[in-house]
Amino acid sequence: MTVPQRRLGELEVSALGLGTLGMSDLYGPADEQESIATLHAAFDAGITLVDTGDFYGSGHNELLIGRALAGRRREDVVLSVKFGARRGPDGSFLAAGYDVSPAAVLDRLAYTLRRLGTDYVDIYRPSRFNPEIPVEDTIGALLELQTAGYIRAIGLSEAGAETVRRAAAVAPINDLQIEYSLLSRGPERAVMPVLRELGIGLTAYGVLSRGLLSGHWDAGRRLTAGDFRAISPRFQGDNLTANLRLVEALRGVAERLGATTAQVAIAWVAAQGDDVVPLVGARTRDRLGESLGASGLILDADTLREIETAVPAGAASGARYPARAMADLDSER
Template sequence: MRRRQLGNQGLSVSAIGLGCMGMAGVAGMQAMYGAVDLDEAVATIHRAIDLGVDFFDTAEIYGPYINEELLGRAIKGRRDGLVIATKFGFRIVDGRAQGADSSPANIRKVCDESLQRLGIEVIDLLYQHRVDPAVPIEETVGAMAELVAAGKVRFLGLSEAAPETIRRAHAVHPISALQSEYSLWERTVEPDILPVCRELGIGFVPYSPLGRGFLTGQVQRAEDYPATDYRRNDPRYQGENFDANMRAVAAVKAVADGHGATPGQVALAWLLHQGDDIVPIPGTKRRDRLEENVAAADLKLSTDDLAALDAAAPVGATSGERYGSAAMMAMVRR
């Protein structure tokens, strides 16, 4: 597995990481992307390590808590050389997020709890999961920096932050990575957020790099998923949006056919071609999908391939909002 640098502070990771969210769901939605099989999830993490993947992404809200515990169980005895990333930023009550909480007191509390659940002595990359409008970013990053000084955290990150927030945070302590949604069907970071990251020397970690599975082409309409599945309420899976977005997927499939690859591999390869500072973290809970995703690191796209993909899925062309609720939309780019 090739390696890439996130930021300029010395954080080196595999070119493709593993997003662990779907292995246990989020805030009560354990089956948000289909049934959960914890044993297969552990086997998938072990297979990832065998294939050279060393960058694993989780968060306290995943489960909540279950996902960190699962990852901790999977890496026990295999911790050396791995980069473990987790996130804080929500007030969790009765297993559900009840708004943001990036107060220094909560950050210190959550860090200790995450370390215990993961069974590790230091968190390699700690993200603020969502910006808390009630707490100045300088105060939040200041508390995170104290954890670095205490030896509990190695590197700092933000998620779904706006350009000015990124600048203010980076002025307090170097930010090594920004995690935000980025894929062929979600390119709105390109005009302003990616340029700021590159100006400041911050790496970029795309979550949902397969468009919540849509770019694989192996999806159904929203109404065909069970009520417990996240995609049931995803606007981009619904009605005319589904039809319009599938037309873009057809272009991805055409490029894939030319390489003897899958559409998902092409979607990941496209991201890797956008810059050496980009490290996608496709989520999966199955070994076969993991192996497919990892193979994308070796897929070379031609100039004509990239032009065809850009034409089929330009910035802002995807039909439908990113999230199905105003509350979720309000938590991004702030």
């Protein structure tokens, strides 16, 4: 199977991207060899967009991707990298806020380039904005890196509509990465209209709501230490019970289509516009293979209505992050 291509801002990328956080962090143990094999399988299937962050596994994820890229043509892969989050030696996220200062922009990219084994990044983006650091300062520093050839394009992450406008007034913005799924419809209200007005693409992460919409989750699943879902509101108690009812309704649609629940959830995101590229967080070749099946799934207008009846906008129970993390989201202010 070859994944079709799609425009993401000014770049041509695969219509399905690979998010790699789970290969290093926050979702339980991962096998490095299987992770690299999954990356290779993604490349071979035509996935060109690979998303990471310098704080994923405190640098481990970038090193992993660098190993997977060895021997491959660099120009065949579009690397999207986030920066800004700060972590302690125990892996904890520091509460002091995100460092997206101009000095940090330069410093963090230097380490990213070394870990990835490349001399440029295709899309570089602050993972969150810090209210104490003007958006204009951060984007100005990124523009200098772009002019110098160290990055091809500037991206944003979890930015609200006003911040998108402020950033775009300083430099061309390629795309906004934001959580967007059947259970997270917030971007539709104010952010997506601004993106389309300005010609900015949308990279959707969390398209399976961290596994909730995969069709593989059940209420009795035991989580390992450090798994983010142990503190995620949507996976707790009555919230989980209510959300799994929505998944069962979606499963009914998938069965009629001869597809899996995950494939329908991914295809729904992809169907929201040619300017939207879903990221799938597959950690194994099996899960990647299932996700790739979404590329060939065409949802007509009647099916889209059926899906939205099964999982209506606003039906999710629980916030998408714990309260402390929600406070860091410019997109939610």
